[in-house]
Amino acid sequence: MADALKNSAADKGGAVQCAPTGELRMSELDAIVKRLTSLRAYSALGMMGAGLLTTAARDGVFRALGWTGAMAPEQLFLPLHRGGHHPVSISEATSVLADADYTPTFWAWSNLLALELGQSLGELRYLDNRPSFEFARHVRNAVAHGGTFDIRHMVGPAGFAEFEIVPALNGTPLADFVSPGDVMALFESVLDDLRNDFLE
Structure with a gap:
C-alpha cells in the first residue's frame, strides 16, 4: 500500500477513523x-x-424534426428487478420540461x-x-x-x-x-x- 495510507488517531467522537496501513487492499x-x-x-x-x-x-425541436404521430418517441422502458419493464411517458416529461428549469x-x-x-x-x-x-x-x-x-x-x-x-x-x-x-x-x-x- 502506498505510503499515504497511514495510521491516524481515532476521532474523539468515535464516528470516523482512518484506515490503518495495509488493512485496505489495493484491489478494493x-x-x-x-x-x-x-x-x-x-x-x-x-x-x-x-x-x-x-x-x-x-424550442419545439421534436416537432421541427417531425417526431409526431407514430414516429414520436412516446415511452422509455426501464427494467424492473423482478423482470419486465416499467414504461415512462416521454411526451408527458417533455411537456413538463417545456415550462421547467x-x-x-x-x-x-x-x-x-x-x-x-x-x-x-x-x-x-x-x-x-x-x-x-x-x-x-x-x-x-x-x-x-x-x-x-x-x-x-x-x-x-x-x-x-x-x-x-x-x-x-x-x-x-x-x-x-x-x-x-x-x-x-x-x-x-x-x-x-x-x-x-x-x-x-
Whole structure:
C-alpha cells in the first residue's frame, strides 16, 4: 500500500477513523475508483441530457424534426428487478420540461455524486483526514439530511477550493452554500486524489 495510507488517531467522537496501513487492499481501492469514474461519466451525460431535452422541449425541436404521430418517441422502458419493464411517458416529461428549469435535475445528479462519494470514502475509512475528504463527508451528510447541514462533530478542517465548512453552518441549506458544479468539482478532485495519491 502506498505510503499515504497511514495510521491516524481515532476521532474523539468515535464516528470516523482512518484506515490503518495495509488493512485496505489495493484491489478494493481500485474497484471503488473505477466505480466512481463510471459514475462521474454517467452523471455528466445525465446533466448534459437534461439541458438538451429541456431546450428541445422549449424550442419545439421534436416537432421541427417531425417526431409526431407514430414516429414520436412516446415511452422509455426501464427494467424492473423482478423482470419486465416499467414504461415512462416521454411526451408527458417533455411537456413538463417545456415550462421547467433544469437546475433541479442538476441537483439530483449532484446529490447522487455526493452520496456515492461519501459512501465510497466511508468504505475506505477516509484513508486520511485531508480537508477535502472531510468536506465531502459533510456534503454527503447534508444530502442525507434533506439537503441541510447536520454538523454534529468535526474530525478536522473541512475545506475545498474557496469553501470551508464550520460548525456555524449547522442547519444551513446545502444549496445556499454550494452549487451543483461545485459538487462535481469536489467529486473530480477527490477522485483525482484517490488515483494519484493512493493508487500510484
